[in-house]
Structure formats: structure tokens, C-alpha cells
Amino acid sequence: MRKYQNFISGKWVDARSGLTFENRNPANWSEVIGTFPKSSKEDVEEAVRCARKAFETWRLVPAPHRGDILKRVGDLMVAKKEEIARTMTREMGKVLVETRGDVQEGIDTAYYAASEGRRLFGHTVPSELPNKFNMAIRTPVGVAGIVTPWNFPMAIPTWKIFPALLCGNTVVFKPASDTPATAAMLVEILVEAGVPTGVVNIVHGGGSDVGMAIVEHADVDLISFTGSTGVGIKISEVASKTLKRVSLELGGKNAQIVMDDADLGLALDGVLWGAFGTTGQRCTATSRLLLHEKVFDKFMADLVSRTKKLRLGDGLLETTDIGPCIHEGQRKIVQGYVDIGQKEGAKIAAGGAIATDDGQKNGWFFQPTIFTEVTPAMRIAREEIFGPVLSVIRIKSLEEGVSVLNDTIYGLSSSIYTKDINNAFRAIRDIKAGITYVNGPTIGAEAHMPFGGVKQTGNGHREGGWTVFEFFSEWKTVYIDYSGKLQRAQIDA
Ligand code: NAP
Numbered sequence: 001m002r003k004y005q006n007f008i009s010g011k012w013v014d015a016r017s018g019l020t021f022e023n024r025n026p027a028n029w030s031e032v033i034g035t036f037p038k039s040s041k042e043d044v045e046e047a048v049r050c051a052r053k054a055f056e057t058w059r060l061v062p063a064p065h066r067g068d069i070l071k072r073v074g075d076l077m078v079a080k081k082e083e084i085a086r087t088m089t090r091e092m093g094k095v096l097v098e099t100r101g102d103v104q105e106g107i108d109t110a111y112y113a114a115s116e117g118r119r120l121f122g123h124t125v126p127s128e129l130p131n132k133f134n135m136a137i138r139t140p141v142g143v144a145g146i147v148t149p150w151n152f153p154m155a156i157p158t159w160k161i162f163p164a165l166l167c168g169n170t171v172v173f174k175p176a177s178d179t180p181a182t183a184a185m186l187v188e189i190l191v192e193a194g195v196p197t198g199v200v201n202i203v204h205g206g207g208s209d210v211g212m213a214i215v216e217h218a219d220v221d222l223i224s225f226t227g228s229t230g231v232g233i234k235i236s237e238v239a240s241k242t243l244k245r246v247s248l249e250l251g252g253k254n255a256q257i258v259m260d261d262a263d264l265g266l267a268l269d270g271v272l273w274g275a276f277g278t279t280g281q282r283c284t285a286t287s288r289l290l291l292h293e294k295v296f297d298k299f300m301a302d303l304v305s306r307t308k309k310l311r312l313g314d315g316l317l318e319t320t321d322i323g324p325c326i327h328e329g330q331r332k333i334v335q336g337y338v339d340i341g342q343k344e345g346a347k348i349a350a351g352g353a354i355a356t357d358d359g360q361k362n363g364w365f366f367q368p369t370i371f372t373e374v375t376p377a378m379r380i381a382r383e384e385i386f387g388p389v390l391s392v393i394r395i396k397s398l399e400e401g402v403s404v405l406n407d408t409i410y411g412l413s414s415s416i417y418t419k420d421i422n423n424a425f426r427a428i429r430d431i432k433a434g435i436t437y438v439n440g441p442t443i444g445a446e447a448h449m450p451f452g453g454v455k456q457t458g459n460g461h462r463e464g465g466w467t468v469f470e471f472f473s474e475w476k477t478v479y480i481d482y483s484g485k486l487q488r489a490q491i492d493a
């Protein structure tokens with residue numbers, strides 16, 4: 001069993017307190033992957049001090065050179081893709097095809113950020129006065145506090161850390177306590193690629209200790225957080241005391257509409273992947289299926305039969321379709337919602353219980369579950385469950401589908417299956433969500449496209465694509481007067 005450490009100021013170190021915590025395999029809870037430093041405020045203090053010091057030199061490194069380092073990061077990730085994917089499956093349970101995809105997203109993000117080093121465009125704008133030049137350029141913000149969840153242990157940290165570095169910021173990174181090993185591999189790669197001392201620091205430990213200490217710290221300039229809406233709101237409150245820039249990517253209650261004119265085979269593949277991929281533990285997971293009444297019975301029969309054939313087990317085995325819930329607490333939440341759904345009058349069409357076959361007993365497995373006879377007012381139709389539970393709601397029209405889809409506090413991802421171009425464009429216009437897929441499931445973001453949600457899914461920023469560089473850079477407006485005299489804007493113009 002490996003003993004992992006924090007990385008602060010270019011050195012691997014234990015927590016000041018000497019305390020540690022264990023990281024276990026959710027498919028086989030007796031397997032310990034490693035021990036990690038259980039850090040506290042003092043460790044954060046040290047990391048922020050080093051990140052601040054390193055900022056003064058890193059900000060002066062030309063952006064194309066920062067990009068070259070990220071290019072090497074991408075190359076190293078390619079070389080280590082399989083090793084990282086296997087570690088990730090062991091520590092958080094999702095199947096190997098998906099953990100390979102998670103690493104690939106990091107690779108794509110590295111190369112995209114690397115190329116941005118030779119753009120990072122600003123603006124030149126005409127002045128209203130003669131012999132005067134106006135421009136707006138991008139400058140780094142400072143020390144970036146990065147706090148991430150466990151469901152995309154590589155992709156999400158890279159979405160944040162790579163653009164942060166490219167823009168010239170330094171980083172203090174607190175990964176989720178459930179996936180510290182993948183995070184450690186990412187930092188090892190950054191170091192191997194040549195990121196200078198102090199530019200990236202990782203502090204392992206609990207959310208309310210380490211995460212909150214970063215958010216509270218007066219010398220941290222921005223926070224990029226992905227996680228639950230509850231924690232996001234708390235972070236937003238605390239960060240407002242030092243007027244930090246904050247990007248929040250939070251919960252979802254995503255829905256897939258299936259119209260009566262849809263390619264039903266395609267829609268079935270989509271909902272199975274969207275609802276049960278990553279054991280339903282994606283912020284973009286399909287949690288509701290809004291199914292047109294004209295195709296309801298046939299589609300439900302096929303959906304139930306396909307769902308019952310899904311194989312639960314260790315994600316390292318090629319025969320496994322679905323891994324476990326992340327831990328006992330999450331499985332209890334899932335069980336709780338299954339109980340609530342039944343009390344509210346919904347009917348279980350598949351699954352509905354803890355999975356206890358051989359190969360499942362030692363992990364946190366829960367059967368893929370489908371609820372039918374769900375109404376939009378039920379809690380299972382409104383609240384994020386974050387597990388393998390799909391609520392099916394019957395709809396009569398596109399208008400009803402869109403209205404039910406929008407009837408939630410969240411607005412992350414959405415999907416419509418239809419062959420009618422008019423339906424598709426009306427849905428794109430009227431759905432209130434950051435992402436809409438047409439004839440594709442609610443999951444499947446690409447690294448070079450904006451990612452994020454509306455309503456209580458976030459606070460208006462976007463990760464991914466060209467948009468993320470907005471968050472990680474500060475505009476500096478520059479006026480250069482070469483007239484040799486005092487020229488007064490608005491007065492002499
Ligand atoms: P979480 O409990 O909010 O934790 C996320 C991160 O915040 C973890 O690193 C956690 O540390 C830390 N944290 C917890 N409490 C904190 C506090 N008081 N102050 C500062 N940091 C704190 O979320 P999760 O259960 O890991 O992840 C699931 C949630 O994330 C779901 O709601 C899901 O929808 C959302 N999510 C959203 C997106 C998106 O892009 N919109 C993507 C993925 C996931 P510990 O691990 O040590 O507790």
C-alpha cells in the first residue's frame with residue numbers, strides 16, 4: 001500500500017499534523033489503495049504562500065512557453081493513459097472504458113490549452129481621440145484555488161488547472177477525498193513536464209478543512225469549484241467576504257425527451273448510456289425520461305428488458321457494464337430516494353434494491369432502477385439523486401415535455417430525440433439548460449466546447465472551450481496617447 005503526500009513548493013511532504021486517511025475501492029471495500037495526508041489550515045497556508053511567490057515569476061513566462069509545458073503534459077498523459085485509467089477505476093469504480101474516456105478528456109484539454117498559448121487574444125479598438133491607441137489585454141488573476149469532485153477525477157481537475165496555468169495563474173488544488181490517487185498522478189505529470197516550483201500545489205484532505213481554508217484565504221484570488229449545490233452556495237457566501245472571483249459548476253436534474261417521431265432504437269441506446277453510465281453519478285446524468293404517450297408502452301418494455309441485462313461488477317473486468325456507487329453514504333442516499341419514490345406512488349419497473357450477487361457483496365452496488373408512473377411534482381422527479389435511478393414521465397406533446405423538463409431548480413444538460421427539425425429547433429430555443437443534445441444522450445461533453453448550466457447549476461461561468469480562458473484571466477485596458485499633449489476623453493473628442 002502506497003503512502004501518498006502533499007506537493008507544496010516543489011516538495012512531497014506529509015500533512016503538518018502527520019495525520020492520514022485511507023482511500024478504498026468502492027467495488028471491494030476491503031482493498032485500500034493508499035493513505036493520504038489529512039491536511040489542515042496550516043498546510044493550506046504554506047501552499048498559498050508558495051503559490052503567491054511562484055506567481056511573480058510564472059506570470060512573466062510567455063504564454064506560448066506555458067503552452068509548451070502543457071503540450072508535454074498531454075504527451076505524458078497519453079503515455080500513462082492506461083495506468084491512470086486503472087487507478088481511477090480502482091479508486092472510484094466506474095468501468096475502464098469510461099475511465100479511459102475521462103483521461104482522454106484531460107489529454108484533449110491539455111492540447112487545447114497548449115494551443116491557446118499562441119492565441120490568448122485581446123482586442124484593439126479605435127480611440128475616439130487622434131494619435132491615441134486603445135487595447136484590452138489578458139493578464140493572469142493570481143493564485144487559483146481549485147476544488148473538485150470525485151466523479152471525473154482527471155477530467156474536471158484538468159478543465160480547471162490547465163487553463164489556469166496557461167493564463168499565468170498559480171494553483172492550490174484540493175481534490176475530492178474519494179479520488180486522491182488520480183489527482184496525485186496528475187500532479188506528478190505536471191512536475192515531470194516541467195511546471196516550475198510552487199506553480200502547482202496539491203493539498204489533500206477534507207472539504208470543510210482544506211477546501212474551506214482555501215476559500216477563506218485572503219491571498220487566494222479565485223475559486224473554481226465543481227460539486228454539489230449545497231457546498232457551492234456555502235463557498236459563494238464565504239468567498240464573497242474577500243470578493244473573490246468564483247466559478248461554480250453544481251448539480252443537475254437532466255432529462256431526455258423522446259418524441260413519437262424519434263428513432264426509438266437510438267433513443268433507447270441514449271437513455272441507457274445517459275442514465276446508467278458512471279452508475280448515474282454524473283452531473284449530466286439522465287435522471288428523467290420524458291416519454292411520448294404514443295410510444296410509451298413499447299419503449300418502456302424494451303427499456304426495462306435492456307436494463308435488467310446490465311451487468312454490475314468490478315469496473316476493471318471487461319464484462320462489467322456498471323460499477324458501484326462511490327461509497328456507502330451515496331448508496332444510502334440512492335436507497336432513500338427509492339423508498340421516497342415508492343411512498344409517493346411511483347412504481348418500480350426495474351431494479352430498486354441493493355445488489356448482493358457474488359462479486360457485488362463487498363462493494364457499494366445498487367441495481368439500475370427505473371420508476372414509472374412518476375409525476376412532475378414527485379421528489380424523484382425534482383431532486384438530484386446521483387445514482388442509477390431513472391424516473392419516467394409520460395408526456396402528450398413537445399410543449400408538455402419542455403415544460404416538465406424546465407420544471408426544476410437545475411439547468412445543466414438536456415436532450416431531445418426527434419426526426420422532426422421543427423421540434424428540434426423549438427426544443428433548442430425553449431429548453432432552459434446550458435447544454436442541449438439533439439438525438440444524443442444528456443452526457444458526452446467535448447473539451448473544446450463551453451460547459452456549464454443555468455439556474456442553480458452554476459453562477460454563469462463556463463468551463464471548457466474558449467470560454468474558460470475568460471474566467472482565468474483578467475482584462476487590462478490600456479490607453480497609449482502619442483499626441484504629446486493632454487487629450488481629454490469626452491471633452492476634446
Ligand atoms: P461535494 O460534496 O460538493 O464535494 C465536492 C468537493 O468539494 C470535494 O472536493 C469536497 O471535499 C469539497 N468540499 C466539501 N465540502 C466543502 C466545504 N464545506 N468547503 C469547501 N469544499 C468542500 O460534491 P460531491 O459529492 O463530491 O460531487 C457530487 C456533486 O457534484 C453532485 O451534486 C454533482 O451534480 C456535482 N457535479 C457537478 C458537475 C458540473 O460540472 N456541474 C460535475 C460533476 C459533479 P471532500 O471530497 O473532501 O468531501
Ligand code: MG
Nearest residue numbers: 023024091178
Ligand atoms: Mg476511493
